[in-house]
Structures are given as structure tokens and as C-alpha cells.
Amino acid sequence: MGHPGDPQIADQPEVGALGLVLNAVVLFNTRYLDAVLGKLRADGAEVRDEDAARLSPFRHRHINLLGKYTFLLPADLADGLRPLSDPDTVLDDADEDDDLD
Incomplete structure (x- = not known):
């Protein structure tokens, strides 16, 4: 069994596709993290830089990795982003832990 830097593994199309998806x-x-932090700050919330620095863009539970996709953006998306979630919506803690598996 090789490792990711092994030429026999790194040259496989699946590895390249996985890198593209990642x-x-x-x-x-x-x-979205940038949009959320900007909105929080604009709304007067205290967002410390040291806290923002610990946020990770590697979360993926909210992304459908299987299924149908469209790459045409609806005209009503401001700056190409979907509306941000309501901060008062309670999330299930189990949803957050699933990304760490």
C-alpha cells in the first residue's frame, strides 16, 4: 500500500478529482465564513480575530457529494452566495461532530 505522495497513487484520476472536490x-x-464573519461584525457582534483564525473551511456535512448538480446561479443570489442561515436556529450537536469522522 502506498502513500499519497507515491507516484503510483498520485497519478490516478480519482486522486486528482478528489483534490478538485476538496x-x-x-x-x-x-x-461563506467570510460572509458570516462580515455580517456578525456589521451587526455589532464581537468577533475576535483569534477565534476567527480557528475556524476551518474543511467542514463538509452541508455539501451534497452525491446527486445532481447545476452550475447556473439563480439571478436572485447576491454576490453568488445563498442567504445566510438564521443565527437563532438551533443546530443538532450531532451534526457538527459528523464532519470530524
Whole structure:
């Protein structure tokens, strides 16, 4: 069994596709993290830089990795982003832990 840097593994198309998906997820999450932090700060919430620095864009539970996709953005999306979630919505703690498996 090889390791990710092994040429026999790194040259496989699946590894390249996985890297592309990972990069897309990180970009998507980074844009939304930036939008959320900007909104919180604009609304007067205290967001400490040291707390924001600990946020990770590697979360993926909210992204459908199986299924149908469309790459056409609806006209009503401001800056290409979906509306942010309501901060008063209670999330199930189990949802947060699933990303860490």
C-alpha cells in the first residue's frame, strides 16, 4: 500500500478529482465564513480575530457529494452566495461532530 505522495497513487484520476472536490469545498466554505464573519461584525457582534483564525473551511456535512448538480446561479443570489442561515436556529450537536469522522 502506498502513500499519497507515491507516484503510483498520485497519478490516478480519482486522486486528482478528489483534490478538485476538496479545493471546491474549501473555496465555498471560505466564502461563506467570510460572509458570516462580515455580517456578525456589521451587526455589532464581537468577533475576535483569534477565534476567527480557528475556524476551518474543511467542514463538509452541508455539501451534497452525491446527486445532481447545476452550475447556473439563480439571478436572485447576491454576490453568488445563498442567504445566510438564521443565527437563532438551533443546530443538532450531532451534526457538527459528523464532519470530524
